[in-house]
Amino acid sequence: MAAPSVGTGVRILFATTRGAGHFGPLVPFAHASGRAGHEVLVAGPSSLAGLVARAGLPFREVPEPPAHVVDAAFAPVWARAASVEHVVRELFAGLYARTALPGMLDAVADWRPDVVVRESMEFASAVAAEVHGVPQVRIGIHLDAEVDGAGVLEELAAPVLGLTAGRLRDAPLLSRSPVAYDGVLRYRTDTPPAREPDLIYVTFGSEAPLSDHFPRVYRDAIEALADLPVLLTIGDRRDPAELGPLPPTVRVEQWVSQAEVMPRALAMVSHGGSGSTLAALAAGVPQAFVPLFVDGPANAERVAALGAGIAGGDLRAAVHALLERPRYRHAARTVAAGIAALPPIDDAIEVFARVSSQARTRVRRHYRSAAGHAIR
Secondary structure, three states, rough: OOOOOOOOOOEEEEEEOOHHHHHHHHHHHHHHHHHOEEEEEEEHHHHHHHHHHHHOEEEEOOOOOHHHHHHHHHHHHHHOOOOOHHHHHHHHHHHHHHHHHHHHHHHHHHOOEEEEEEEEEOOHHHHHHHHHHEEEEOOOOOOOHHHHHHHHHHHHHHHHHOOOOHHHOOEEEEEEOOOOOOOOEOOOOOOOOOOOOOOOEEEEOOHHHOOOOOOHHHHOOOOHHHOOOOOEEEOOOOHHHHHHHOOOEEEEEOOOOOOOOHHHHEEEEEOOOHHHHHHHOOOOOOEEEEOOOOOOOHHHOOOOOOOOEEEEHHHHHHHHHHHHOOOHHHHHHHHHHHHHHOHHHHHHHHHHHHHHHHHHOOOOOOOOOOOOOOOO
């Protein structure tokens, strides 16, 4: 289906925080925007430069907290001692958004987008868009659409941002979640055609390599799966040599394209991050989980309830069960068929153009000075 277009020359600023799990959900929407003939710019922290370059998208850096500050702030998260309230208020609406806000205000003022499209945990651009009178669209990043759509994130963030939760929720919410939720516009995750599967894909996301889980969780997985063909990724900021000697069956890379790996995967082992979990579901790949933090445990339980994976327990036994019992792959393929039945990403671009067009008829954008604006 050809990408729908309402008007021409729409300028779309995609805003994100750090981490592949936050930037990744924006990528298919940004690519679809480009296919529809619109101008695209990604605004996010400098640590994302490599990922944005790999996606082939233009990038404008905004400030981010120093690594040692982030490490200290996230220590309770790695230890599973942080509440949702703490994560949203103190880290994303607080630390991240407060640091990014001056750069995001400048990005909106300088580039003058017609619409700001932000991932659901990125809040600096919400403030910048409000200050400059630019309409917004949200992209849900969680596997369960309810997490992004129930309004909890906005209720928690609003007092910190100096905005009302209602204003934050006014922005349309788009998602690639396989789980329906009222008010969320869902689109499918496309995957390349399946190939003859020949490997076990192991990934613990972009944050685990920077936490106390490195290298222990990786070495445990290597030892548990040493009798199988394994492809393991550890992220750009770690050296494969840090894992020590490897069995001949195990290949370690810093980064691979999941779109290219999933068609070859017999099974996936992960921490339950929403992005990798969704990619495996869309490709019909059964999953074994080593839940580590944040939404990992809930995602693992959801996939297990669908019959498409195993949450926790002995990793070697779990992976062999996925390989030897056809019911897991059958359940994963059933979920994949449901995802494939959703509308294509290209249909979402009409939402961006329509929001921009409606805003033009309601208000003249002012791109005013934002001097003195601060996040509490």
